[in-house]
Amino acid sequence: MGKNLALRRARKTAIGAVVGMLVVAGLVSLGGGAAVADVSPDMPPLLQRDANVVTSDPIPTVQIDNGYVWAQTTIGSTVYAVGKFDNAREPKAAPGTALTARSNVLAYDINTGALLPFAPKVNGVIKAVAASPDGTRIYIGGSFSSVNGQARWNIAALDANTGELVPGFAPSIGGSGVYALTTSGSTVYAGGLFTQANGTARKNLTAFNSSTGALLPWAPQTDLQVDAMVMDPAGTDTIIGGRFSQISGDTGQNGIGAVDKTTGAVDTAWQASKTIHNGVNGGVDNGMTGIFALAVDANGVYGTGWSYGLSVEGNVEGTFALDAGTGKIRWLADCLGDHYGIYSTGKVVYATGHTHTCSTMNLQPEQSPSAFHYAEAYTADARGTLGTQTNLSHYTDWAGMPAPSAYAWTPDFAVGVTSGLGQAGLSITGTGNMISIGGEFRSVNNGQFEGLVRFSTTPPGGPKDGPRVSGDKWKGNVVRTADAPHSVSISIPATWDRDDMSLTYELYRNGTAAPVATTKMDATWWKRPIVHLADPAAPAGTPQTYTVVAKDGNGNAATSAAIVAPTLPTGQIALVARDSGKAVGVNGTDSPTVQQSISGVSSPSQRWTMVPRAGGKFLLKNAATGACLAVSDHSLTDGARILQWTCTEDPNFLWSLKQVDGGYSQLVGSQSGKCVTLQDGNTADGAAFIQNDCAATPATRSQFTLSPTGQLALMARDSGKAIGVDGTVSPTVPQTVTDSTSQRWTMVPRANGKFLLKNAATGACLAVADRSVDDGAKVIQWTCYDDPNFLWSLKQADGGYAQLIASHSGKCITADGAAFIQKDCSATPATSSQFMLAPAGKVRIVASDSGKAVGVNGTDSPTVQQTIADSPSQQWTMVPKGDGTFQLKNAAPGACLAVSGPSVDDGARVVQWTCSEQQNHYWSLKLSLNGYNQLIASHSGKCLTLQDGNTADGAAFVQNNCAATPISRSLFTLAPTN
Template sequence: MKKLVLAIVTASAVVAAALIPSGPPVQAASKGFGSAVSAVRQSAWQTNSSVNALAIAGNTVYAGGLFTRIRPPGAAKGQRESVRTYVAAFNKTTGAPTTFAPKLNGAVYSIATSPDGKWVVIGGDFTTVNGVKRSKVALFNVATGQLAPSWAPVVAARVKALAIYGNSVFIGGAFTKIAGQVRNRLGAVTLSTGALLKWNPNADDDVYALQTSDNGTRVFVGGPFTTINDRDHYSLAMVNSTTGAALAMPAASAIPKPTWQCTTRVKTIDTLGNRVFIGNGGDGAGCYDGIIAADATTGKLLWQSKCLGANEALKAIDGWLYKGSHAHDCSQDGSFGDGTGTHFLLVHSVANGKLGPWFPNTDADPNSTTQVGPLAMAGDSTGLWTGGDFRNVNGKGQQGLARFSSTPGGAVPAVPKAPALTAGKAKVTLKFTDVYDVDNITLTYNVFRGNTKIGSYKYNSYHWDARKSYTVTDTGVKTGQTVGYRIEVTDDRNTVKSSTASVKVK
């Protein structure tokens, strides 16, 4: 038997491959997808306007925002709607709504659930819940869905961010008082009674994001502020969760100070283990929109992504950092450049910040007040929820909410074209074009002559790249034979096949 000549990559493919970030991408073995969840959208109900906040308690997902109605998947706006005024809850497994339906008189901008899963706190602009006075914050019992009758802190203005650890509820926003006491944009109350705590970091401008460290000793604060406790802490601070004192955070120096050309501010924060992830959004062309990963104890910078396109939401799950943004240029990170469209949903490796294998997408509602796409994320090892002002997910109608699952299956690679064949003397040269898979970067290409596999090759591909061509020469044929070839592409779970092309060997 004559030997098969191994695949020869064309010059154009070599150049394209060189643009892929260094280091092998992590890939699936049997799930069908390479990150913690698949890019395939799962069934979930929709909202009639923006979702600003999401949080999970047990098997319940809480959503808050500007919406006043929800509707089933597939239903058009205005059809089969149920009333939910600014807050709703959904079954995490099925995406269907629960009976939780408090009546609020104003929008919700933040939600947090207690670590024990027993309580959920919402924050926003509202002043009444079910006709009962509640000033910008309210507490509900997760098991019963009932408003906590005596928990009623009075917050003077919008609550934009919430975080809970132990018996402390940390509050951030636009206010200057809580319970009649001075608390400039940051304060805390007890989870058990709502009593005001001494915690008082004193920010000089609004707070957009709050997150506690996993051990509860730190509170990470983000927003357009410039000082904490009258000391310079531009847009990001790491604060002691008991005293309110700001701690040194070297990673914060990676966020550029405002200039006449650029103002950037922290908009979203999440933690995983001893790492904290901070996402920025900037104003102005080329203004910093990056992500910082830092040590949650020392504040030391671990890595930084400098993609352009403001970050609105981050969620770390099982070694992957999912982001909702309007990323349009990641050439600074060695990935896609401007002109490839807006990539509203992406994932980064927690370890090094490189873009990973997860490429669903949304749009942004041009008629919304925000017009940015995804605005909130929540998830765990079972899946990821995202909310925002979008109207479509993966090219199909799905307003306000989207759900992605870790259940094995995943997206199927695109179907390859039949190979182009050139017959030579006792040989056939095949040229085939790569495809992409929204759940994987590395795909395996198996080349078949009839039912005989004559070669297997692994190549990296991204949907925003120009398609690359590869060449294989088969010398295991005889003059006068008519032979057929096909390409099979697999992500190690899902396999697709090209049609067969035939040629007569010279």
């Protein structure tokens, strides 16, 4: 949260209007030594919710209308809720409807949620409520002067059944108000911000006889207000919490302390106040930290802390548990963000607040942007110790302090606006298997719940709150390879559940009633690991459609978007001669290469796979024969035939690329330094390919396009959406990128770098409607022809994007709202006509120095160099952002290539991490030497680099200055993985 002085002053001014209460975001600082407990030295584990913990299902409850509930107490099955409101509202009713008048206090049945007739009239805000020991009355405290038409100054006693004033009890308290009440025997204790009781001087603490209202001699004092009071269940003390810096002059009691319930003397042996210091009087942080609430069970005292000052002023921002009698700290839950309500069942401790990070408890790290959660559940006992707090400029390092385990229980609250605090839950009470949360929230789990809500371990109708992510928001990836045509591997991010950490995942193939694979995975809203499922018996030769179903322990389920496994993705390239538009093909094993026409999708004899080798070299392996492109007889002379032969690592089998103008490339033989050339420029089928001097003229004879024979996604720069179709012979439309075949296009080469773009779903081709040459003409798909309005060429733009230019008009495909049109290529904004042609399959990132791949060995781990293998850990998908940058998402864990930290220093490790929108997860391409690329980190401007040029498996990848030498360490090829 913000910590600067201007913000503190502004917030202090805004909240000062709320009578008697200041709740602001805070900081913590180091106090006394941590308690020692016999618990694990590790951070406590997050726990799956068990039968003792309420579910996240909100249960319909009487509401308040345009107000807030500040405090609650329970007698039997009746909840008494107090605060500031004029009306109660029926459960689930919309604001302003089904109203019943209530005056800052109401009662309801916790078992049914129904409003009870109890209806006293109080003319001011109520901040405290406590039950008498015998349960016949409740005491209320706040800032008021009249109850049921009779004078009552800031404190009153009400009959618990009728709501009438209790006869004979009419004390008065003068000051801002009463904010805390507790009872013991025949004594009522009050705390707050006041100066007198029954006309006698008292400073913020006082006590009365419960029968007569007579003032008792009990008179400890605090310098600032008291907000919470409870009776120690195992001793003779009254426990006091608030924002004070001393009790009766004892400055060792700040924020919390214990006094004798009879004499009022400070209990200096009570241990908690030696460690917890949440009170300051004076300076800019005056009253800017405190203890908000206290609660008890048979064995302990529980509290919540908040702080909005310098860390030396308030050291607890979270929840704590103390042993009854001694005040020894049992545990501290260091979940940062101010905390408010607290309640213990004896086994489970519930708290409200606005937690934004809890990394020291093995829970969520700070999010960007900040993500707040408003209710928590903990074990009543310690289960581990707190980790190290890294933000020491703002918070206390409680490392080694005993800590509870949190349960996976995260209901969603929409914060309210009525008090000006901008919070959700402010108080908690309960009985049996039910709890009641009160506050100023406007909804829970997006349902109609305002100010009050119930939760139960056994909600009516059973638990119904299931996995959160489903449908189009839950998409997976698929891998299906030629060497294993019957095996389909699915990877998908885990979904999450508000009250179940462990979910079961089932993989269904279309047409199967039973799952083909099942696994279990733990996940949370902030950490969603990749779930891997495999179908070992998928029918070969046809696409298969899969869905993943996630189920919680109660059978609540979520289903993913459909995941389509294609027949066999090829990802291979065609070597297309510029002069002829025909492909380098073969007519058998160990034979010369010949020119072949391309009809639709190229045949296997025309498909070649680049097999990377060190130094940017590669083999070219034919899909039909498995043989490799080579120069005959190791010849170094012009005119030597280019053939395909059993693959070896000899230099006459190795090639490199040289980029030339117009987006063309030359294939340069590593042994001879000469280029593959169309002999004599012959454009007929069957013409031969030879090697020749790369500078020979005409230059076009040695120029080729390396056209993907696999499928491409054409992704618009501005939106990141793909050019897709919704049927045969229809306009093209922008579609969110998925695995759908309607978004996949195959480049069918033609002469002079032109090509058709053929849709995988329909078999139709991209074209400009009606051969129009006008701006605004629709880009459609139509039965394929070689007409000029069906032919396209590419013009490179910055950032790895390109323009798609219609041959007949010279105009560019341009995004235009819900359609694609042709438009002048120089029209602005220029980005509207720029597209990324990303492989529909995945790429392998191969280091120039080693010929090995950038790979991973698990989720959230450093990248390492690996010998090239058919492994998902080496497969990366480009996910463009739209500004020339993209993420590189790994196929195995589903995480993204990122710079650790995010550091801007040379030598920072390059890792794969859960994908986020942070700039250290984005990269851009810079074309460098001989067709190699540098991968530039967006946040630092530095390049992916093979550390120290180490060519061994397991070598690390780091970021480094892009100009560092030798530059080969930062050069890579992005080659199709298969």
